[in-house]
């Protein structure tokens with residue numbers, strides 16, 4: 001068992017075991033290192049962006065991908081049931097971070113069991129996607145270790161699928177995310193399927209601004225519930241020292257209607273507009289690193305463990 005933990009992650013249902021791990025962590029916790037100044041700069045990089053995905057199709061092709069039917073079915077349910085009330089209730093429930101504790105690496109390994117059915121571009125286990133993204137971004141940004149770690153963990157919220165985390169159905173774990181409490185944009189994947197969503201008939205929620213005011217900031221927007229929001233709650237709840245850009249990536253990387261479709265810009269404040277560039281950077285690796293070429297887990301594990309080690313004092317909540 002590695003000695004770095006994310007709270008909210010289980011270690012069985014055994015409270016005693018949880019307590020013992022927490023105690024051990026307290027005892028073992030290294031003295032805080034001086035926060036070094038982080039250089040966060042976007043540089044021109046030359047990642048080879050492939051045109052085709054693992055199946056030889058263009059990326060994010062929702063019309064005629066090999067996985068079209070399964071993907072569409074997932075969004076049918078997602079668009080019907082993701083309401084403002086639903087997402088709020090999930091946020092409240094999971095925001096308590098009561099599921100337990102577990103190491104970040106163990107959590108990655110848990111995702112070995114899951115293939116993301118909302119994804120037209122990849123049918124490999126999710127741990128492969130984490131490693132592919134992290135390795136691709138590391139190649140182009142060798143000095144930005146926070147980006148490597150962000151890539152490694154960005155989809156860990158998908159553990160919601162695991163019975164120990166509630167065994168949530170796929171439609172409220174994976175897939176693109178979108179704001180709730182205001183009108184659904186046509187830029188959202190399979191937007192026609194929102195006809196079945198009661199919020200679309202609610203006059204409080206179905207106008208351009210709905211419950212929001214112009215430029216209120218994405219921080220104040222209720223997003224549909226899924227792996228992004230869950231991991232964001234976990235990172236915040238554990239007082240992460242990852243930079244704000246990492247949290248922004250974690251929380252909004254599935255918000256394609258914004259970072260690819262250019263919709264909902266009127267909800268952004270100036271800070272969000274600054275941050276948006278990181279979603280563009282991240283997307284390149286998150287999306288285009290998907291391939292059939294497997295990463296050798298044993299080879300990259302030591303480096304990733306060293307990254308995890310660096311934030312050990314961050315990723316625990318006691």
Ligand SMILES: O[C@H]1[C@H](O)[C@@H](O)[C@H](O)[C@@H](O)[C@H]1O
Pocket residue numbers: 116118119120155174175176177253254255256
């Ligand atoms: O199918 C994918 C997958 O679930 C990703 O993890 C998510 O970030 C994307 O936005 C989504 O379209």
Ligand SMILES: [Fe+2]
Pocket residue numbers: 154155227253254
């Ligand atoms: Fe994701």
Ligand SMILES: [Fe+2]
Pocket residue numbers: 129133154155286
């Ligand atoms: Fe991803």
